Amino acid sequence: MSTDKNRATAAALLPLVGGPHNIASIAHCMTRLRLALHDRSLVDDTALRALPGVLGVVEDADTYQIVLGPGTVARVTPEFEALVEEGRAAAPPLPVTAAELAERGAALKEAQKARNSTPFKLFLRRVANVFVPLIPALIGCGIIAGLNGVLVNTGRLPAVAPALAALASGFMSLIAVFVGHNTAKEFGGTPVLGGAVAAIIVFPGVAKVDAFGQHLSPGQGGVLGALAAALLAVHVEKWCRRWVPEAVDVLVTPTLTVLVAGLVTLFGLMFLAGEVSTAIGTSAHWLLARGGAFAGLVLGGLFLPLVMLGLHQALIPIHTTLIEQSGYTVLLPILAMAGAGQVGAALAVYCRLPRNRSLRTTIKSALPAGFLGVGEPLIYGVSLPLGRPFVTACAGGAAGGAFVGLFHQLGVTFGSTAIGPSGWALFPLLDGTAGLGLSLAIYAGGLGVGYLAGFVATYFFGFTRQMLTDLNTDAENTDPATVQPAQGPAMAKI
Structure with missing residues (x-):
């Protein structure tokens, strides 16, 4: 059926x-x-x-x-x-x-x-396309890592812990190869050549190579280095395809691609990407440690517009870099508060429009996904067409983000061991320096603040009188997209 x-x-x-x-x-x-x-x-x-x-x-x-x-x-x-x-x-x-x-x-x-x-938007989407296929493996390995952490902390099943650690860490140790493969595929090169060049980054033998006056470390540069190495490989390969005679192309092109891109990676890209990766990690932790509440407010409040535009996937390389460095990304639990604000706003719309059966049915069907952190059904089916509830949902996300960010500022650092899930689905992936119990409690508190703030903001400020008059009807074909949003027609066109 x-x-x-x-x-x-x-x-x-x-x-x-x-x-x-x-x-x-x-x-x-x-x-x-x-x-x-x-x-x-x-x-x-x-x-x-x-x-x-x-x-x-x-x-x-x-x-x-x-x-x-x-x-x-x-x-x-x-x-x-x-x-x-x-x-x-x-x-x-x-x-x-x-x-x-x-x-x-x-x-x-x-x-x-x-x-x-725009070139910037197109590039971000293509970079996102490199990482999106990796999300299922990141989720699976992240949950296994969380389960292993619980077993280690409780001292149960000690014989199983090493096996779970291997399962959780195996993919992450080779993620650069997958990034290189997908990058070459996305940008028009031969996928296996992109993977071959990126594999240099995780090869243990690079520890014997000197670059910029120091020994390289296996994995230095991480996914950002793999992305840059594979992009270079694509350009070298395309150049070879134009100038190398067809009779020797099968021999010369792959050799030059790996040789040129590989040497540049070893003696330049690994070091530079490593510096950028370190800067990303340092900046994220510094930002939350110094201005956690304000940073959380801004991040939580602006994330729904990124989701709406599909640009949120451009953050995947940053999340992945943070996971490589510290085992978790501190940004994801804060960004997840945007989904909490969206859920609270949808619940307020449900209460404010008791006669609109069509819209209430949409909300009931989309809420389970919303609680699990998938916001698109509520965004495109409810809040965005109405206009004002989308803005008040962002306010709810900002409040939840400020709550979580405040605890980072107080020294309670935690994050998600994988990317992809959000909302309630993020609980099994939480980890941090203050222990699992406190991390779970703060994250749950942030969700509660987001739900409440989104609900209150939408209930009292999400509708004009005219919107309530037009929408609060029992007509089954009522479509929120036909109502002009109170914030202006531009909101409905986004």
């Missing part, structure tokens, strides 16, 4: 995005079905947003993203891929002239580029 439901959802989506021949590529993340489209004008946005199960849509320069929620997207995507293949096999594409394609796509393409295709 579940498979039939997922296939039905996929079948409903496919014609609304232009049919099988309009799909260039298909992928998904934790909550979104990501589609690259040949012709954006063929998408029926209105019908797509109204489709049951669709929590919202997000568009960037490269993909059209349909928010389906955690769990659901992983089950719908294979069905969608199967339907696309079946549709292409059953009906070949109709011939379209170049003039028709240009006429349909030119205006949309230019407008979309002007809005989203």
Whole structure:
């Protein structure tokens, strides 16, 4: 029955995005079905947003993203891929002239580029694409590390602890290789060459190499060094492809790629990336130790807009660097407070609009994911279309972030041993210098503050009288996106 439901959802989506021949590529993340489209004008946005199960849509320069929620997207995507293949096999594409394609796509393409295709945003998205496939392994190894820590601290099952330590640490010890592989793949190089160059960073023999007057250390530079090394390898490989004769390309290109990029990595990138990584770790801990409450307020308050724009994934290299250095990232528990503010805001909307059955149903279906830290369903289905509740949700996140940041300022340092989960799902991943119990208590307190502040701010300041009049109706087709947000129309267009 579940498979039939997922296939039905996929079948409903496919014609609304232009049919099988309009799909260039298909992928998904934790909550979104990501589609690259040949012709954006063929998408029926209105019908797509109204489709049951669709929590919202997000568009960037490269993909059209349909928010389906955690769990659901992983089950719908294979069905969608199967339907696309079946549709292409059953009906070949109709011939379209170049003039028709240009006429349909030119205006949309230019407008979309002007809005989203800044070099900085595109680069951040591509860097995020390098790290997103690594998240499942980071989560699994992080939870195992947390379990092992509990066993070690309690003295139970001492024979099992070394095995769990190996399971938890094996991936992290070689993460540079995976980063190099994914970087080369994302930026148009040969993945195995990117991995080969990045592997130099974790090779124990680099301890015998002198650079800048000192011996290198295995792992020096971490994921940032691997990213830079693989990017260099991609450029060297592309240069070789242009100038090396085809007859010797298979021998010369890989050799020069590894040789040139490898030497530059050993005698430059490892040292420089190591300095940058150290600076990131030092700055994060210094920021929270000196101005923890204020820093937490700013980080917790601004994170929802980053999630809304899809730029939060650009923080993954920073989180990963902090985990490499100290075993946990101090930033993630603070950023997770944004999700708490979003949950509190959604609960306030639920209470303030008792007659709006459609919106209340959306909130009830999205709250479980919200408690687990997946904020997109509530953002795109509830707060962002309404406008003001999105701002008050950010206020709730700021309050929770300030609470957690204050304890860092008081000397209680803790963080998450992995990235990906948030909300309640982050509890098994917490670790710190003050012990597990205190870390859990502070994080739980921060969530409570975020819930409460988001609820109170939204309940009292999240609606104008006109919004309450328009939205508090029992009409089942009430759509919050049709109501002008009190903060101005720009909020609804984000």
